[in-house]
Amino acid sequence: MTWYLGVTTTRHIAPEPGAEKERGEFAVERQLRALGLEAFAPRKIEFKRQGKKRHAEPVMSAYLPGYIFAEIPAVMFTKAIQCRGLSPSLMAVSPQEVRRHVRPFLSKVAEENAEAERIIASRDRAAMCQFTAGQALEVLTGPFADRVVEFTGMVQAAHDTHPMIEAQMEIFGRLTPVKVDPLDVRAAS
Numbered sequence: 001m002t003w004y005l006g007v008t009t010t011r012h013i014a015p016e017p018g019a020e021k022e023r024g025e026f027a028v029e030r031q032l033r034a035l036g037l038e039a040f041a042p043r044k045i046e047f048k049r050q051g052k053k054r055h056a057e058p059v060m061s062a063y064l065p066g067y068i069f070a071e072i073p074a075v076m077f078t079k080a081i082q083c084r085g086l087s088p089s090l091m092a093v094s095p096q097e098v099r100r101h102v103r104p105f106l107s108k109v110a111e112e113n114a115e116a117e118r119i120i121a122s123r124d125r126a127a128m129c130q131f132t133a134g135q136a137l138e139v140l141t142g143p144f145a146d147r148v149v150e151f152t153g154m155v156q157a158a159h160d161t162h163p164m165i166e167a168q169m170e171i172f173g174r175l176t177p178v179k180v181d182p183l184d185v186r187a188a189s
Helices: 024-034 074-080 095-122
Strands: 002-007 038-040 043-048 057-062 067-072 091-093 136-139 148-155 164-171 174-180 185-187
Touching: 002 095, 024 038, 024 067, 043 095, 067 074, 091 095, 148 174
Parallel strands: none
Antiparallel strands: 002 067, 002 091, 038 067, 043 057, 136 148, 136 185, 148 164, 164 174
16 A cells, blocks of 8 residues: 545535535545545644633644645545545655654654643643743733733632733843733734
């Protein structure tokens, strides 16, 4: 069997008639798996705060937008390229490249997703934070408006109705801990 890299649509399509629409890479993956083929459209789970929500929520997206890996035997090739949303011109991937790059990449993605699923299952809001320790954040409003702070973590005191961002900033030449509402910051550019 030969491994192929396929180009897919990125718009939402139904994998089969009457099915719910999903992103193109995932629809093609579903169709190829329905044919009994090994297919991978790597997914990335990120925790993002959207809109006015104070908590980050898990958001799934394509790791490689517009691409899919599939192991297709020669007898199934013609049937496989007829999948909706898949470009009929596939690029063969050499066994060495599969061994050196594709399999390790797919393993890394599986490990990242397993960790994200663990965080989701445990409902660990602090681990879902979209910022990393040491990251520079720009304060948008409040007493520290237009200042840059260094993110240290998420905290929630017993009297707080929601978690707060704990950061440190330089005040009078010293690093001082501050708490900021998650709605009042964004990653510094």
